[in-house]
Amino acid sequence: MTTLAQTKDLFRNAQAVCFDVDSTVIREEGIDELARFCGVGDAVAEMTRRAMGGSETFRTALSERLSIIRCSREQVNKLITNHPPHLTHGIKELVDRLHQRGVKVFLISGGFRCIVEHVAAQLGIPAHHVYANRLKFYFNGEYTGFDESQLTAESGGKGRVVALLKKTYGLQRVVMVGDGATDMEACPPADAFISFEGNVVRHQVKENCLWYVTSFTELLRELEKI
Template structure:
């Protein structure tokens, strides 16, 4: 987290210590329902009503993020996240090292990929962390909206194009309220 170890190596080390099995992930999902930030379902619905595509770009894991994406109506093809790999018996086998988000600078790389694949001139990134902000600083996102409703990170707030404490602020602007 302090930037002294390359992200992919840190991920490899942490997962290697944890060695999560497929059953572990399933138990986690059963015990911990998704907690969606207030306003996100409305924002996604507003964007979709405007015929704008929504993508999830996360350093988290597909196995955990896919159910959330499905609940929000976001196609799984629009999810960019890490993938935990399992052996045939369900034991931990590693992670997919080809995922954009398994490496430092992965979120900007994912945004550039999205722009190239879908022919977008601009992409707006919304996020609360430094790796989200990277997408703007590295020229991938055209606009970065920082979000401080869960935790305020001064460096993110200072460098965001727009900083909001409530996602409803973004939805209201889209709806011209």
């Protein structure tokens, strides 16, 4: 059984750190922001609440919400331009410090790649370190669906991404940081999980993890202990 001390040691000596995006790296939930921008915020929020009950698979819940939003490519681009995601305080400094130490940083999200790549660019994270869902559009820009072949489009997908990263890069010490149950479930194969409670408190996650933080400054301070 891993202890809190061992979890902190794994973080200080990690070869890679994987971050969830919505309500972790950024303050918002991307799909809810997109729904509000497209004028269907209330309907999608209600579906999100039902999905949290666990009665549906992630893919089904995502498909149902997107079928209501039906965003065009133009709407997505306008959302990013007019209402860009807000980075959580301290995340830029933390990612910079991890990069300085030679630690690989990945973003693993159940959200949309077109938005997550924008976040990654702000943080200096290369696009090939982004794992997220891809929206699909017709040539005229109308919504046609999403790429169901992506690992992040299915339940347990974040864990599968972590396993892929460990195999691809030969990683032995990988830490997952996030606010939700899907992030906690990625450990294992992640070697440690840190619950981030700085934007939203998920009591079920907080109560079942060894280490939770409310600020990325706490993780920066932990790195300085070496």
